[in-house]
Amino acid sequence: MSYYEQKDLADFPKITEWAQKEGNKFFEYYSAATGAGKLTEREKSLIALTVAITQNCPYCIDAYTTKCLSLGISSEEMMEAAHTGAAMMAGVTLAHSTQMRKIIKKKEM
Amino acid sequence: MDTREQLRILGRIGDIPSLSRRIREINMFPLYAKGIEILQINTGRCCNLSCRHCHVDAGPHRTEIMSRPVLEKCLEILSSFPISTIDITGGSPEMNPHLEWFIGEAVRLNRRLIVRSNLTLLLEEPYRHFMDVFAQNKVEIVTSLPDYLETKSDRQRGAGVFAMVIKALRELNSRGYGMKNSGLYIDIVHNPVGAYLPGSQAALEHEYHERLLTEQGVHFNQLFCLTNLPVGRYLDYLIESGNFEDYISALCHSFNPAAVKNVMCLTTLSVGWDGLLYDCDFNQMLGLTVNNGSQMNIMNFDMDKIKNRKIVINNHCYGCVAGSGSSCQGATTVGN
Numbered sequence: 001m002s003y004y005e006q007k008d009l010a011d012f013p014k015i016t017e018w019a020q021k022e023g024n025k026f027f028e029y030y031s032a033a034t035g036a037g038k039l040t041e042r043e044k045s046l047i048a049l050t051v052a053i054t055q056n057c058p059y060c061i062d063a064y065t066t067k068c069l070s071l072g073i074s075s076e077e078m079m080e081a082a083h084t085g086a087a088m089m090a091g092v093t094l095a096h097s098t099q100m101r102k103i104i105k106k107k108e109m
Numbered sequence: 110m111d112t113r114e115q116l117r118i119l120g121r122i123g124d125i126p127s128l129s130r131r132i133r134e135i136n137m138f139p140l141y142a143k144g145i146e147i148l149q150i151n152t153g154r155c156c157n158l159s160c161r162h163c164h165v166d167a168g169p170h171r172t173e174i175m176s177r178p179v180l181e182k183c184l185e186i187l188s189s190f191p192i193s194t195i196d197i198t199g200g201s202p203e204m205n206p207h208l209e210w211f212i213g214e215a216v217r218l219n220r221r222l223i224v225r226s227n228l229t230l231l232l233e234e235p236y237r238h239f240m241d242v243f244a245q246n247k248v249e250i251v252t253s254l255p256d257y258l259e260t261k262s263d264r265q266r267g268a269g270v271f272a273m274v275i276k277a278l279r280e281l282n283s284r285g286y287g288m289k290n291s292g293l294y295i296d297i298v299h300n301p302v303g304a305y306l307p308g309s310q311a312a313l314e315h316e317y318h319e320r321l322l323t324e325q326g327v328h329f330n331q332l333f334c335l336t337n338l339p340v341g342r343y344l345d346y347l348i349e350s351g352n353f354e355d356y357i358s359a360l361c362h363s364f365n366p367a368a369v370k371n372v373m374c375l376t377t378l379s380v381g382w383d384g385l386l387y388d389c390d391f392n393q394m395l396g397l398t399v400n401n402g403s404q405m406n407i408m409n410f411d412m413d414k415i416k417n418r419k420i421v422i423n424n425h426c427y428g429c430v431a432g433s434g435s436s437c438q439g440a441t442t443v444g445n
Binding site: 006007010036040041042066067069070071072074 | 256257258261299301303305306307308309312313316317355358359362
């Protein structure tokens with residue numbers, strides 16, 4: 001048994017358990033935030049997939065890869081989005097080296 | 110895989126509740142027909158293509174063809190009852206030698222007349238004239254194009270099929286099909302190329318219109334999203350690819366009670382090539398005849414035994430009530 005099991009994805013709607021009010025509010029917000037608005041459902045699904053990959057969430061990767069397939073998004077488009085996420089993660093890492101560089105420059109003789 | 114084996118597999122879905130149980134839970138079981146609005150006639154299982162998702166298991170090797178007496182009986186019933194839509198399917202309907210005659214007779218009944226054509230046959234003799242036959246009789250054409258991407262579409266339907274469909278669509282556009290105010294309609298069926306459910310019909314329709322117009326110069330009217338039901342060759346694919354359990358599970362978790370109210374079998378009667386009657390084309394391919402196995406043939410049609418019949422349900426029917434719902438006319442729920 002692994003900590004992450006694919007079938008656990010089906011349990012997600014039940015996270016309202018023990019905190020019904022907060023859980024329901026979350027799903028209401030989730031639905032509004034991921035549904036079509038000024039951005040299309042396709043665009044939002046690609047954003048969600050990219051976040052899922054960068055945050056290493058296997059459930060969200062499964063759910064949003066499937067959703068992207070369902071919306072007719074091609075493998076090439078999804079891979080391009082993954083590279084955007086990868087580039088952002090690299091950029092975020094290197095941008096934080098600014099803090100490191102600042103400290104080094106302050107403390108070194 | 111024979112029908113008995115398919116039904117055995119569909120009956121063993123582990124922890125997942127049967128569809129009849131889910132419908133019972135929402136107090137809608139059993140389902141009863143509400144008359145006949147659509148007579149769907151399967152004119153035979155012969156087809157020039159052998160698509161990987163085909164629930165009919167159609168192909169060039171199939172020999173089942175609807176005879177003229179069965180088609181004549183269909184016309185007799187259509188003229189006796191106010192059935193609004195005649196939906197001709199197959200296999201390839203064009204390969205039935207009586208199709209042209211049937212269209213000529215059916216059009217006199219002044220009903221909505223649909224032919225489900227894969228279009229590729231319309232590019233070759235002796236079938237080319239059907240482009241004109243369809244246009245002259247204002248037949249609505251429904252064709253399959255699983256994806257707007259050639260590589261994906263061809264993975265399901267065979268190499269070169271996408272290009273042929275596009276070529277035929279251009280010719281049909283030049284005759285007025287899919288063009289504004291022409292009165293000639295051509296609709297496209299999208300079904301997923303793999304083990305997942307179709308997304309929003311509205312979103313996909315928008316994407317299809319844009320891509321097919323800008324990349325292929327092709328017009329069409331509506332897009333119908335169809336969920337692949339685990340029947341026939343698609344069931345084979347699910348099992349061979351190790352996706353069967355996940356797919357059934359996905360269908361079950363997407364169960365939509367609203368779609369049960371609109372499920373197509375409530376208003377459809379499906380006629381097999383040999384005249385046997387079914388609740389839908391999928392039940393037909395599983396040999397599930399109307400009224401729980403009665404061998405009612407259209408040759409001894411009895412409206413009283415059909416109009417409010419109890420619908421035969423099995424677990425493949427999850428496909429019609431998952432997500433936005435699915436039917437031969439696309440999604441079945443509002444906001445699809």
